[in-house]
Amino acid sequence: MVFVVAKTQYYTATSIDGYIADPENSLDWLFEVDEGTDNPFGAFFSGVGAFAMGATTYEWILKNDNLLEEPQNWHDMYGGMPCWVFTHRDLPPVPDANIFFVSGDVHRVHEAMTVAAQGKNVWLVGGGDLVGEFADLDLLDEIILAVAPVTLGAGAPLLPRRLTSQTLALTHVSQIGQFAYLTYAVGSLARFARHAAADIVAREHAPEHTQGAPA
Numbered sequence: 001m002v003f004v005v006a007k008t009q010y011y012t013a014t015s016i017d018g019y020i021a022d023p024e025n026s027l028d029w030l031f032e033v034d035e036g037t038d039n040p041f042g043a044f045f046s047g048v049g050a051f052a053m054g055a056t057t058y059e060w061i062l063k064n065d066n067l068l069e070e071p072q073n074w075h076d077m078y079g080g081m082p083c084w085v086f087t088h089r090d091l092p093p094v095p096d097a098n099i100f101f102v103s104g105d106v107h108r109v110h111e112a113m114t115v116a117a118q119g120k121n122v123w124l125v126g127g128g129d130l131v132g133e134f135a136d137l138d139l140l141d142e143i144i145l146a147v148a149p150v151t152l153g154a155g156a157p158l159l160p161r162r163l164t165s166q167t168l169a170l171t172h173v174s175q176i177g178q179f180a181y182l183t184y185a186v187g188s189l190a191r192f193a194r195h196a197a198a199d200i201v202a203r204e205h206a207p208e209h210t211q212g213a214p215a
Helices: 041-045 055-064 072-078 106-117 128-136 188-204
Strands: 008-015 019-021 048-054 083-086 099-102 121-126 142-148 168-176 179-186
Touching: 008 041, 008 128, 048 055, 048 106, 048 128, 055 083, 083 106, 106 121, 106 128, 121 128, 168 188, 179 188
Parallel strands: 008 121, 008 142, 048 083, 048 121, 083 099
Antiparallel strands: 008 019, 142 179, 168 179
């Protein structure tokens, strides 16, 4: 029997040099990249039950999608899925959206998100500092990066934390359009992935025994 464990995932697009927004917090550079015809976000989002973002990310979405004037845009993108926005300042809510404005204890909020997700995954939209707080508490299970063929030189960093090769394991690589998609298991999930990969390699290289041969 296979058990599927819900994960806390950081899914985002990044430049080659590790920035998720330019120095003006703009994503115009991202929309210039050919994403191909098989964008994996829909399949990813179907497995999500709750999501979170930082104040800067929320403000960018508000402005970019004109959500205060056209709140239906939020509902078209996210439906009624619960969203937690981490902020230390007052922000305008999207009308009728299932949004919680929070600050402080990341662990407590993560517990609430996990319960609300009802067995589905938790998505950390960004920014990198917020995701770093989850990583600090070993609450981050997976990083999914859409790497764009762009360098920005400066801007908002992807994940301003030091994560060593012992805490990360590459589990999937693919190309879609001009994006390179890289998936990494993090923390305890990474250790499990490495053990599983080592076991598969050992099995593939184990000598074959002739059926019926005496022991």
